[in-house]
Amino acid sequence: MLPLASCTGTAGDGPASSAASASPSAAPTAVFTFGTASQPLGLDPALVSDTESYRITRQVLEGLVGVDQTTGQPTPLLATEWNQSEEGRAYTFRLRDKVTFQDGSPFDAAAVCYNFNRWFNFPDALRKQATGTSFKSVFKAHSDQASLSIFKGCTALAPDNVRIDLTQPFTGFLQALTLPAFAISSPQALKAGNADVLDQSRDGQPMSAYALHPVGTGPYVFGSWDQGSVTLASNKDYWGDKGQIGTINFVAYDQPQARLQALLDGKIDAYDAVTVGNFDQLVKRGKQIIQRDPFSVMYLGMNQDIPILQNLKVRQAIEMALDKDTLIRRFFIDNTAQASQFVPPKLSGFNNTAPSLGYNPDKAKQLLAEAGYKGEELKFYYPLNVTRPYLPTPEKVYAEISRQLTAVGLNIKPVPVDWSDGYLQKVTSPGDHALHLLGWNGSYSDPDNFVGPLFGEKTGEFGYQDPQVFSKIARARGLPDGKERTEQYQTINTQIAASVPAVPIAFPISALALSDRVLKYPASPVLNEVFTKVELKP
Structure with missing residues (x-):
């Protein structure tokens, strides 16, 4: 976490500039x-x-x-x-x-x-x-x-x-x-x-x-x-x-090309969520692009309330089926980093040694066989008509992940849901979603902002139940900044990675x-x- 220099702020640090008092009547x-x-x-x-x-x-x-x-x-x-x-x-x-x-x-x-x-x-x-x-x-x-x-x-x-x-x-x-x-x-x-x-x-x-x-x-x-x-x-x-x-x-x-064209036509002054496809076109046209430091994680969610996903070997097989390098190279802006945990590198608690199973489709097939997977259908929810800071082109990312999962023998049933038709609520509430695409954009500089909301208690999104991790997250929130707190979050990251409640894929550049x-x-x-x-x- 970025430490506070002191627990007392002063008015001089505020976001309002002195221009406010110099010309209070100047109307924009x-x-x-x-x-x-x-x-x-x-x-x-x-x-x-x-x-x-x-x-x-x-x-x-x-x-x-x-x-x-x-x-x-x-x-x-x-x-x-x-x-x-x-x-x-x-x-x-x-x-x-x-x-x-x-x-x-x-x-x-x-x-x-x-x-x-x-x-x-x-x-x-x-x-x-x-x-x-x-x-x-x-x-x-x-x-x-x-x-x-x-x-x-x-x-x-x-x-x-x-x-x-x-x-x-x-x-x-x-x-x-x-x-x-x-x-x-x-x-x-x-x-x-x-x-x-x-x-x-x-x-x-x-x-x-x-x-x-x-x-x-x-x-x-x-x-x-x-x-x-x-x-x-x-x-x-x-x-x-x-x-x-x-x-x-x-x-x-809601479409990246429509945003790009609106900027080129002078209809808008700026837009967010530049995609890989837009990026090169903007550069060729000499348009300004501002990149943010990565402060989000994109992941493939898994719901352990679906019986077959309660088997750790099946979840591990899903992780090993994913070729993160290909996904990042094809669908994310340059310098997007591969993720093996949910806390981004800029925060304390990021664990350089968090376990990652890596891309290994042969081992994935072996694990599915050992788990007794018999081709059970996995409903895979993904959003339509939206671009998120952590998910620039959901339909394309879904298609590639689905292809990779199918290649190791998983039976994937696509469930496309329009973003405006309650996608977020559908995949974060209890339901029949086995797999889903989502991400988490950090809102403040503390590792708890990433692991707490996602894995601090059982949720309808993951059906993940690990009382030991829950209690460690609760304890870490109250520890003072320092070595013990950092090590606690590193341990939490390791335990989450080992039990694979979801697969972190990328720390995207937006x-x-x-x-x-x-x-x-x-x-x-x-x-x-x-x-x-x-x-x-x-």
């Missing part, structure tokens, strides 16, 4: 159009976890703590400073003053506690209906299992002073607060939009009225969400630097393409890309 006027790989799944960040939803909500809502663009360390945002006490079980935050929500209501300690209490008290029925909640993966449990939760309570000590109490030390707590899921919404807007009642729908996704119109303290105000596009406008009352851009249009193009109009774009490995930092030619 530029229009910026960004091509996305899919529609957002909802705009209440506490109830979704997809990249395109977060890309938008990062502009509208802010959390207590921001992220340093280069180090990944927590920096002041809505909190200007903080300190910890009670041996790491209490954090007190000094809040930025003279900040209001975009609906005019005050930002204060009571608003912070309203949000934390809302997340803690999410009912089970809501959690099952939502596409992705982060509270449990970070704090381990909600109020209906309060004795298991790391979150204890939130206290408004004064309008500008709030304390969060934990039941046990959690080393990655400040880093976790940088997640978009913990951005602070206006309590007034949450109530008005019945935020916990998912009685609305957009493209088949259940969501609340609030998720169609989020309200935060950020530099942009929600404008509209039409078919295929979301529009934001500059927040005239924003407390920080407003930047150059007065209007942002996020326009969805990239953006920019038009000539863009002078500077704040690329971030954790995708913390706020558009006030974009610089355009005059």
Whole structure:
């Protein structure tokens, strides 16, 4: 993990530049159009976890703590400073003053506690209906299992002073607060939009009225969400630097070639998720490409609730059937590294000696025979009409992996699911998926952000049950930064690799393409890309 220099931040480290106080009346006027790989799944960040939803909500809502663009360390945002006490079980935050929500209501300690209490008290029925909640993966449990939760309570000590109490030390707590899921919404807007009642729908996704119109303290105000596009406008009352851009249009193009053509035609100013096929065309046209440091892992998931996959030899055979080198060379951007574990190399806890079975199709066939595999059908789910930072061309990656698995004698049944038709929920919930394609994009600089959500408890995604690994992950979260914590995560990585609950394939490089109009774009490995930092030619 990238260490904190101290557990107290200072206002001078904040993301707002001094330009905010120098010219508070300067209203941004530029229009910026960004091509996305899919529609957002909802705009209440506490109830979704997809990249395109977060890309938008990062502009509208802010959390207590921001992220340093280069180090990944927590920096002041809505909190200007903080300190910890009670041996790491209490954090007190000094809040930025003279900040209001975009609906005019005050930002204060009571608003912070309203949000934390809302997340803690999410009912089970809501959690099952939502596409992705982060509270449990970070704090381990909600109020209906309060004795298991790391979150204890939130206290408004004064309008500008709030304390969060934990039941046990959690080393990655400040880093976790940088997640978009913990951005602070206006309590007034949450109530008005019945935020916990998912009685609305957009493209088949259940969501609340609030998720169609989020309200935060950020530099942009929600404008509209039409078919295929979301529009934001500059927040005239924003407390920080407003930047150059007065209007942002996020326009969805679910095919890579369509995004490329839109950039070449001047319809968009930038787009994310450049694919291998696009890369060469962009280079030939002299377009700017910005690559992010790898901070995601792409994997083949396996579901041990499917009886044949409970056999370790079958899972090992699947790993040995995969030619990762070919997959990376054909479908990922240059310098994408092969993965043998789920924690990327830049984080402490990465284990250079994590076991990898390697590509060995003959041994795979032998293991299947030893396991008594009789050609049982394996349903293989993969997404259509989407590009993810960790999965540039899902249909092509599926076709090659399926070919490799079939070559060793596995009976693969393709199950294509449109991304917007609930793919994420289908493969992360209990079901008949035997195999599936997915990945994990890191959101903060701590190894727990990778192994905790994936392997910290039994999930519907993997059906993986290893109490020893679960308890080691729980213990590692509370260890102070240092040798013991690093070694614990290295051990965890080794144990996960040995039991093969999924096959990590690559630590992908992701990239953006920019038009000539863009002078500077704040690329971030954790995708913390706020558009006030974009610089355009005059």
